[in-house]
Amino acid sequence: MQLLIHRDSRPWQLQVWISFLIAVFLCAVGLANFPGQDLERAFMVMGYFFCLSAAFVLTKYLRDQEKSKAEGKLTDTPMFKLVVWGGVYLAMRLTGWGSWCMAINETYKASLGVSWLYLITCSFTLAKTLRDRHEADLSEARMAGRSARSNPGRAGQEAGTALEQAQPKRRASQADSAAARAIFNNWLSTRRATQRADQDPELLARTRVLDT
Numbered sequence: 001m002q003l004l005i006h007r008d009s010r011p012w013q014l015q016v017w018i019s020f021l022i023a024v025f026l027c028a029v030g031l032a033n034f035p036g037q038d039l040e041r042a043f044m045v046m047g048y049f050f051c052l053s054a055a056f057v058l059t060k061y062l063r064d065q066e067k068s069k070a071e072g073k074l075t076d077t078p079m080f081k082l083v084v085w086g087g088v089y090l091a092m093r094l095t096g097w098g099s100w101c102m103a104i105n106e107t108y109k110a111s112l113g114v115s116w117l118y119l120i121t122c123s124f125t126l127a128k129t130l131r132d133r134h135e136a137d138l139s140e141a142r143m144a145g146r147s148a149r150s151n152p153g154r155a156g157q158e159a160g161t162a163l164e165q166a167q168p169k170r171r172a173s174q175a176d177s178a179a180a181r182a183i184f185n186n187w188l189s190t191r192r193a194t195q196r197a198d199q200d201p202e203l204l205a206r207t208r209v210l211d212t
Contacts, residue, residue, distance in 0.1 A: 005136050013133075019124045020125075023115065023118045027116065035108060049100075051116070051120055054087045054088045056083075057084055057088075
């Protein structure tokens with residue numbers, strides 16, 4: 001039975017990357033033109049990075065948990081679960097609280113919040129897309145390994161076919177080289193040089209052609 005490997009289409013992958021880059025751009029522009037103090041801007045930058053890393057970690061944790069349930073084995077400890085969910089909670093809570101309490105324009109505050117939530121959403125989507133591609137690559141590698149083990153003579157057969165295809169080209173090249181050298185020897189024996197051989201430009205040029 002042939003195993004079907006799921007892969008995301010190229011338009012979908014392109015859309016995911018474009019959305020993530022747009023979200024990063026909007027957040028970068030919003031933080032670069034932040035109307036508050038430098039310390040407040042630094043706090044927001046750290047909060048955005050904290051949320052971004054926490055989103056990727058949570059996505060990996062949830063995917064590993066789903067895979068471990070399907071395989072019937074435990075992969076992560078309860079302490080790691082607490083660290084993951086606690087990190088996500090603190091990142092979202094602190095960043096949201098900080099942006100809410102800052103004395104800046106309400107419209108600018110709302111634009112920062114929207115771009116922040118857009119970045120988190122795109123982070124989850126990008127993490128899922130990258131994990132799907134990784135697992136598809138692993139599945140293809142496993143299938144290739146199984147095919148090689150089940151057909152051990154196939155690789156040798158393909159190598160033999162390639163060698164048979166290369167033999168006529170090799171013989172033709174050898175025949176052309178032998179013919180060219182015979183012509184050169186005949187020409188050399190009948191040539192009447194009036195100067196030294198190492199100073200004859202025509203002789204040197206034909207010798208270089210044969211050497212190459």
